[in-house]
Amino acid sequence: MEAIGVGLGGVSLLFQIFAGCIKGYQLFSEAKGLENDHQFFRVRFKTEQYRLLDWATIAQLTENDETLVINKASKSVLLEVLDQQHRLMLRFGRLDDRFRPLAKPLLYEVQDNDPSKDEVMEDINSLQDRFPHTNALLRKSLDFIHSTSKVPTRLRWAISDKAKIEDILTKLTALNDYLNQLLNNQQLQSLSSQHKRTNYQIMHLNNKVDHLCEIIQACLLTLPQPSTLQHPSTMLLENSNALEHRREADLANLAQFKALISAIDSASLTEDFRARLGLVDSVRQSQPLRLAGKEIELLQDSTPSTSRSSAWYKPSDASWHKVWIEWKSAQPGSAHSKNAKNDLGHRRTLSRFEALVELLREDDAARQFRTMRCLGYYVEKQSAAEPRYGFVFENPDGVDPALKPTSLMELISETRMPSLSVRVKLMRALAEFLEKLHAVNWLHKGLRSQSIIFFQEYSGDVDLTKPYLSGFDYSRPESADYMSESPPAVAAEDLYRHPSVQGGPREDVHGHGFKKYHDIYSLGVVLLEIAYWKPIYSILGFDSAQVVRPREVAGVKTQLLEGGYGGYVRSNLGDIVADIILTCLNGHSAFGIVESSRDKDGEAVAAMKLQARFFEVVVARLQQVLV
Numbered sequence: 001m002e003a004i005g006v007g008l009g010g011v012s013l014l015f016q017i018f019a020g021c022i023k024g025y026q027l028f029s030e031a032k033g034l035e036n037d038h039q040f041f042r043v044r045f046k047t048e049q050y051r052l053l054d055w056a057t058i059a060q061l062t063e064n065d066e067t068l069v070i071n072k073a074s075k076s077v078l079l080e081v082l083d084q085q086h087r088l089m090l091r092f093g094r095l096d097d098r099f100r101p102l103a104k105p106l107l108y109e110v111q112d113n114d115p116s117k118d119e120v121m122e123d124i125n126s127l128q129d130r131f132p133h134t135n136a137l138l139r140k141s142l143d144f145i146h147s148t149s150k151v152p153t154r155l156r157w158a159i160s161d162k163a164k165i166e167d168i169l170t171k172l173t174a175l176n177d178y179l180n181q182l183l184n185n186q187q188l189q190s191l192s193s194q195h196k197r198t199n200y201q202i203m204h205l206n207n208k209v210d211h212l213c214e215i216i217q218a219c220l221l222t223l224p225q226p227s228t229l230q231h232p233s234t235m236l237l238e239n240s241n242a243l244e245h246r247r248e249a250d251l252a253n254l255a256q257f258k259a260l261i262s263a264i265d266s267a268s269l270t271e272d273f274r275a276r277l278g279l280v281d282s283v284r285q286s287q288p289l290r291l292a293g294k295e296i297e298l299l300q301d302s303t304p305s306t307s308r309s310s311a312w313y314k315p316s317d318a319s320w321h322k323v324w325i326e327w328k329s330a331q332p333g334s335a336h337s338k339n340a341k342n343d344l345g346h347r348r349t350l351s352r353f354e355a356l357v358e359l360l361r362e363d364d365a366a367r368q369f370r371t372m373r374c375l376g377y378y379v380e381k382q383s384a385a386e387p388r389y390g391f392v393f394e395n396p397d398g399v400d401p402a403l404k405p406t407s408l409m410e411l412i413s414e415t416r417m418p419s420l421s422v423r424v425k426l427m428r429a430l431a432e433f434l435e436k437l438h439a440v441n442w443l444h445k446g447l448r449s450q451s452i453i454f455f456q457e458y459s460g461d462v463d464l465t466k467p468y469l470s471g472f473d474y475s476r477p478e479s480a481d482y483m484s485e486s487p488p489a490v491a492a493e494d495l496y497r498h499p500s501v502q503g504g505p506r507e508d509v510h511g512h513g514f515k516k517y518h519d520i521y522s523l524g525v526v527l528l529e530i531a532y533w534k535p536i537y538s539i540l541g542f543d544s545a546q547v548v549r550p551r552e553v554a555g556v557k558t559q560l561l562e563g564g565y566g567g568y569v570r571s572n573l574g575d576i577v578a579d580i581i582l583t584c585l586n587g588h589s590a591f592g593i594v595e596s597s598r599d600k601d602g603e604a605v606a607a608m609k610l611q612a613r614f615f616e617v618v619v620a621r622l623q624q625v626l627v
Contacts, residue, residue, distance in 0.1 A: 011063045011144065014075070017082045018052075018061060019141035023151060024089030025049030026142060029127060031107060033157030040217035041165050046131055047218060048172055050202075051247065052085075053135050054194045055179050058187050061137075063144075074182045085175050092168050093157075106161055110154035130211060132201040132608065169221070195247040197615055200439035203254050204608040207441075212259040213276055219252035220278055252278070257364050258440040261477050264355045279364065287315070289357050291376040291392055298325075298380070307450065310404050313375065313392065322401045325378060325390035328353065328473040353377065353389060356472060360391065369437060370468045372396065372405075391473070395455065405453035405470070406462060408526070409535060412449060417533035418464055420573065421627035425465040427527050427577070428622040433469055434523055435619055438516050438611060441478040445514055446471040447522035448496040449529050449536075478516065478607075492545035494553040495536045496522045498587070502553055516610060517588040520618075521557070524584025528560065531569045531577065539565065560585055576621050583617055591617060 029045040060067045070078065091099065093106030133139075145151055183191060206212055256277050263269040297312040297320075313323040359365055360374035372393035380388040395401050417423075430452065437444060444451075451471025454462045494502040498521040501514050529536050537545045540559065542552075561582065570578035583590040591613040593606060 012065045014065055014068075014079055014082070015061065015063045015141075016144070016148075017079065017086050018056060019144045020086040020149070021052060021082055021089065022049060022138060022141040023145040023149075024086060025052070027152065027155050028089065028092075031155040031157055032110075033160065035160040038160050038162060038165070040214040040221070041169070042127060043214045044169055044218035044221055046127070047202075047215075047248070047251065048169070048176060049138075050131065050135075050198050051176050051195070052179075053137055054191060054198055055176070055183075056137055057135075058183065058191045058194055063140075069187070070182045078179070078182055081175050081178055085172060088168060088171055088175075093164070104158075106157060106159050106164060107155045108158055109152040110156050130202070130205050132198065132205065134201070134608075134612070166221075192247070196250065197612065199247070199251045199254055200435070200611050200615075201608050202251065203258060203439045204441070204611055205604055206255070206258075207604065209259050209262050212255040212262075215255040216252050216259070216278055219248040219255070253364065253368055254440055257362075257368060260362060260364065261359060261440065261442065264358050265477060267355075269358070279362075287376065289354050289361075289376050291378050293378075296323075296325075296378050296392070308404065309390070311378075311392070313394075321394075323375065323392050323394050324404050325392050326470055326473070327388050327390045352476070353473070356475065357391060360472065366396070370433065371472070372468060372470065393470075396468070399455045400458070403455055405455055405468070408449040408452040408454070408467070408529075411454070411462065411464075412529055412533050413535055419627075422464050423530050423533070424573075424577065424622065424625050424627055426467065427530055427580075428619070428625075429465060429467055430523060430526065431614075431619045431622055433467075434519060435611070435614055437469075438519070438607075438614070441607070443476055443478050443514055443516065444469070444472065444519050444522075445474040445476065446493075447519055447526060448493060449526055452526065476514075491548040491550045491553050492537065494550070495540070495545075495548060495556055496525045498522070499554060499557050503550060515588075516607065517591075520584050520614065521587060524581050525560070527577075527581045527584065528565060528569070531573050531581065557585065574625070576625055580618050580621055 025045050025048060029042045029049065031042070034041060060069045062068075065075070068075065091097070094102060094108070096102060180188060180191065202215070206215060256279060259277055260269070260279070263273055291313070295314050295316070297314075299310040299312070307327055309325045309327070311323050311325055312320045314320040354377070357374060357377045360371060361376070363373075365371050366373050373396070375392045375394060378390050378392050380390065395403060395405075434444070434447070448471070451469065453468050453470050454464065454466070455468075456462055498518040501518050525536055528539065532539050535545065537548055540556065542548050566578050566582050569581055588594075588610065591610060593610050593613060
């Protein structure tokens with residue numbers, strides 16, 4: 001890599017230095033030769049590269065300085081910070097402070113005739129495929145450097161020196177931290193959103209547990225405080241540091257949860273694996289999944305027809321306290337059938353249910369996805385033929401333990417229509433929930449107004465902008481076909497389901513089962529309910545959910561798209577909300593996405609594109625609605 005001087009061919013000096021930084025990160029992330037337990041350093045170089053790309057996107061850094069949206073007085077500071085990054089990477093491991101070759105370099109260039117080059121290329125492609133290729137600024141920067149500068153094709157580590165690698169990462173991280181100070185508050189909010197979407201894309205492209213563990217190690221790497229940086233990078237502000245730490249923690253949390261899902265699905269979650277994921281064991285992890293019957297005492301509101309019941313719970317080592325139970329619809333007769341095939345199906349269903357319970361018991365699930373704290377599951381034997389299975393939950397912090405949740409269905413059926421601004425905020429929260437759930441390839445499969453719950457505040461009011469998700473009894477990872485369980489055919493619930501997944505197990509024309517756009521369709525139905533502030537059965541003209549018949553459900557999608565409901569929303573909530581709802585109901589084609597084959601790589605790329613389009617078309621536009 002050569003030092004960059006004056007502007008070339010109309011390309012600003014600032015962009016040249018920026019492009020040199022991007023190329024430096026690329027070379028370090030691609031360099032082979034690190035010991036196996038140091039591979040995560042390459043991932044950290046890559047995440048720092050994307051962090052710089054995100055910043056440049058918000059600052060609108062291009063070949064022409066005129067597009068830059070930071071304060072003009074800060075331009076010289078920006079130039080200095082980027083130049084420090086570039087010089088650090090230019091010298092590191094190969095040159096001394098005077099740019100003379102080191103006697104014992106840490107890195108050396110891989111020549112074209114090197115016999116290990118093919119191995120290097122294969123590994124490079126593997127790592128680069130784990131990060132988004134859609135960033136135009138990345139491609140533009142690399143192309144510029146390749147066409148104007150003499151740079152090494154590849155680098156290889158001669159020595160795997162952990163301390164020195166941590167030292168340069170410390171300095172590069174601090175310099176990236178400092179860049180945040182050059183943005184105003186609104187730009188910092190945009191940067192936080194940009195980081196979040198980049199993290200989601202990275203999650204879609206990393207499906208192997210080992211890769212997820214590398215991301216966790218890279219993001220949770222504790223770096224020492226920088227001590228040798230030049231002005232201005234020694235004067236870091238707290239808000240920029242906080243933004244960086246939150247970004248790295250968010251990516252680590254997503255990777256932890258996705259790896260956790262995989263381990264629970266494959267029954268490979270051990271104490272050693274939890275430690276590898278950086279997860280702290282909670283008291284609940286040592287308790288059995290199935291709660292003993294003597295520990296649960298149902299209250300009078302529990303009847304076979306209710307989906308949620310209040311109860312008292314007394315674990316062996318604590319006193320009685322209030323909980324609530326969300327009942328799962330059991331498959332009739334499967335538990336005690338004499339049919340061997342049905343017995344096998346029941347065992348699989350029970351195994352899958354226990355996996356869900358184990359997942360929902362994780363503090364990480366409640367924290368990231370606004371689910372309830374699951375304590376385990378309870379089986380109520382209503383009859384010998386058909387027991388009831390239920391998740392046992394406790395209320396979140398700050399909520400009266402005695403309060404039973406209120407569903408969105410109850411609120412839209414029994415309360416006055418709230419303001420437009422409150423309804424839009426609720427829509428936005430639900431869209432962001434689903435976006436994050438899909439980022440870790442988790443399908444809800446039961447999204448409807450009954451599965452969106454709220455708790456009263458101490459004042460007695462319900463804050464509609466703070467919903468929680470429930471109804472996970474049929475949810476699963478998108479890739480876990482062997483664990484896929486179809487919900488029972490209930491016409492009232494099928495009103496929320498895409499036609500491809502109504503009425504029991506079905507596959508679409510591509511041979512696929514439940515997909516993300518089926519969840520998105522359900523979201524569209526819920527958003528329509530919020531717009532009307534009526535249950536979907538009422539919007540469609542039914543007197544109650546109980547009178548809906550299966551044959552009347554099949555044409556609901558067509559009716560919603562062609563029955564003039566979008567016109568009502570357009571008149572009362574505006575064009576943006578109407579377009580969002582219709583896009584969700586239309587499905588993947590409305591997002592400009594063509595369904596991929598069953599090829600795993602193709603599916604990952606298609607999923608990443610759908611994730612990006614869902615943000616652009618739904619989440620971002622809801623964020624832009626001004627009321």
